[in-house]
Amino acid sequence: MTRHVVVIGGGPAGAAAAESALRHGARVTLIDSNEQLGGQYNRRIPADYRVRRPLSIGHGYADADYRARFLAGHPRCEWLAWASVYQIEQHADGSCPAVRVLQGPEGEQRTLRVVQGDALVIATGAYDRVCPFPGWDLPGVYTAGAAQTLAKTQRVLVGRSVLLSGTGPFLLPVAQSLAVGGATVTAVLEANPGRHILRHWGARPWELRHSLGKAGELIEYAVCGVRHRIPLRTSSAVIAVAGDGRAEEATIARLDENWTPIPGSRTTVAVDAVAVSHGFTPQHELALAAGARLDPGGFVRVDHTQRTTAENVWAAGEITGIGGAQVSGVEGAVAGIAAAGGDPTADRALTARHRTAQQFVARLAAAHPPPARRAGLVATRDRDLPLRGHHPRRAGRRLDPHRRRRLPARQARHPRRAGSLPGPHVRGQYRCAARTFLSRRDGRRRPGRRHTRLASARRAGTAARTRGTRQ
Numbered sequence: 243m244t245r246h247v248v249v250i251g252g253g254p255a256g257a258a259a260a261e262s263a264l265r266h267g268a269r270v271t272l273i274d275s276n277e278q279l280g281g282q283y284n285r286r287i288p289a290d291y292r293v294r295r296p297l298s299i300g301h302g303y304a305d306a307d308y309r310a311r312f313l314a315g316h317p318r319c320e321w322l323a324w325a326s327v328y329q330i331e332q333h334a335d336g337s338c339p340a341v342r343v344l345q346g347p348e349g350e351q352r353t354l355r356v357v358q359g360d361a362l363v364i365a366t367g368a369y370d371r372v373c374p375f376p377g378w379d380l381p382g383v384y385t386a387g388a389a390q391t392l393a394k395t396q397r398v399l400v401g402r403s404v405l406l407s408g409t410g411p412f413l414l415p416v417a418q419s420l421a422v423g424g425a426t427v428t429a430v431l432e433a434n435p436g437r438h439i440l441r442h443w444g445a446r447p448w449e450l451r452h453s454l455g456k457a458g459e460l461i462e463y464a465v466c467g468v469r470h471r472i473p474l475r476t477s478s479a480v481i482a483v484a485g486d487g488r489a490e491e492a493t494i495a496r497l498d499e500n501w502t503p504i505p506g507s508r509t510t511v512a513v514d515a516v517a518v519s520h521g522f523t524p525q526h527e528l529a530l531a532a533g534a535r536l537d538p539g540g541f542v543r544v545d546h547t548q549r550t551t552a553e554n555v556w557a558a559g560e561i562t563g564i565g566g567a568q569v570s571g572v573e574g575a576v577a578g579i580a581a582a583g584g585d586p587t588a589d590r591a592l593t594a595r596h597r598t599a600q601q602f603v604a605r606l607a608a609a610h611p612p613p614a615r616r617a618g619l620v621a622t623r624d625r626d627l628p629l630r631g632h633h634p635r636r637a638g639r640r641l642d643p644h645r646r647r648r649l650p651a652r653q654a655r656h657p658r659r660a661g662s663l664p665g666p667h668v669r670g671q672y673r674c675a676a677r678t679f680l681s682r683r684d685g686r687r688r689p690g691r692r693h694t695r696l697a698s699a700r701r702a703g704t705a706a707r708t709r710g711t712r713q
């Protein structure tokens with residue numbers, strides 16, 4: 243009997259799963275909330291928009307078009323576009339969960355449908371992750387994914403001069419899209435140190451042999467960076483954004499290995515917009531509803547055939563680990579074969595590509611570790627704000643070695659309390675910093691350019707004095 247495979251997600255992973263399930267004789271229902279297939283990677287201008295070069299931003303459209311034609315024209319494939327899965331129902335007997343779908347463009351009459359298959363492949367992708375900083379909620383501060391989506395699908399630039407900050411290779415295509423679209427990319431700031439990144443990307447180069455396509459993209463980004471004179475700075479980040487009702491000025495600092503801003507390294511730049519990305523968070527709600535468990539990193543746990551811990555449920559793509567579109571496609575192909583009842587390990591070339599894809603995911607996570615492992619930027623964001631009316635020399639006698647923060651003498655005498663709640667002096671610093679920040683945001687004491695320069699000079703003096711006391 244023909245197996246019915248239900249695939250949720252029409253990105254590189256879901257489309258590849260649908261294709262390989264069809265090639266292995268299954269009947270497929272492919273559900274995606276977008277009008278067109280391709281997911282985040284192959285997002286494109288809507289069909290009824292008229293632009294001169296619709297594919298000038300982005301990559302891999304030829305492969306995606308080929309796959310979309312194959313799926314749309316296949317007699318055993320039903321493709322539900324504009325269809326959002328809003329619920330998954332598990333069955334007590336452990337059979338494949340049922341999928342509830344709302345179909346039709348938003349704002350129009352939408353139809354409800356329940357799709358029951360023999361196997362379910364979930365490939366719902368990921369969304370942007372951002373480390374918060376003062377001013378991150380101002381208009382003009384975007385996630386890098388939002389800036390990319392606006393550029394790719396609407397040809398809208400988030401600003402004329404845009405500063406990119408965060409970690410991971412995703413910052414590069416965003417810089418390219420903005421630059422090609424006509425924006426000035428002030429800089430690309432990568433929070434991790436250059437030597438750390440090179441050490442991880444340079445190790446065991448043979449494992450990267452299946453990622454040569456990505457190398458081509460990387461060269462393209464480098465050429466674009468040189469042509470548009472986009473500075474790339476490692477160990478740096480935007481630590482605050484300020485402005486009168488919108489982003490106007492970004493504070494940049496150099497970071498140590500733990501992403502803690504290095505005192506005295508702050509500079510300010512005028513910006514129209516700031517785009518931030520600290521990697522991606524898996525969109526795993528549907529997988530959890532289907533009964534799948536997560537691994538310690540928060541991704542859906544899968545075995546060597548992409549099978550989850552739930553009966554008859556497979557997962558592929560960025561919900562199982564961040565690796566980019568090519569890796570997602572390989573995982574999708576493996577999941578599709580397994581869900582169709584085939585044995586993906588019988589295809590030795592695919593198994594080899596799957597193995598190197600997993601290595602690529604691990605390498606990416608090691609080279610650009612998630613913020614949870616580099617807590618400095620988050621932990622010290624208040625402390626790194628300009629402090630007014632506070633004399634650092636009086637704050638305590640010793641420094642907390644982890645947070646590099648002055649401790650009141652009582653805490654400093656007890657090293658084991660070093661990570662405990664701040665004492666009264668430190669709380670004073672925080673209150674003072676918060677007041678300054680809020681008053682700036684409210685516009686009560688918004689500094690002009692001259693005032694900002696004076697304030698930076700004063701802060702630099704304070705930092706120098708602080709360093710003097712530490713020595």
Ligand SMILES: Cc1cc2nc3c(=O)[nH]c(=O)nc-3n(C[C@H](O)[C@H](O)[C@H](O)COP(=O)(O)OP(=O)(O)OC[C@H]3O[C@@H](n4cnc5c(N)ncnc54)[C@H](O)[C@@H]3O)c2cc1C
Nearest residue numbers: 251253254255275281282283327366367387559560566567
């Ligand atoms: C905003 C954003 C922009 C990105 N842009 C790029 C880029 O330009 N270049 C690049 O190399 N990488 C980009 N990425 C990274 C990208 O996610 C991967 O490279 C690749 O697209 C991952 O493939 P995937 O199939 O796992 O997931 P995705 O491509 O994200 O596909 C998931 C699909 O599932 C669908 N879906 C999710 N939930 C539901 C639901 N409940 N019901 C129905 N359908 C659902 C989504 O509509 C989507 O089409 C971007 C990521 C994000 C978050």
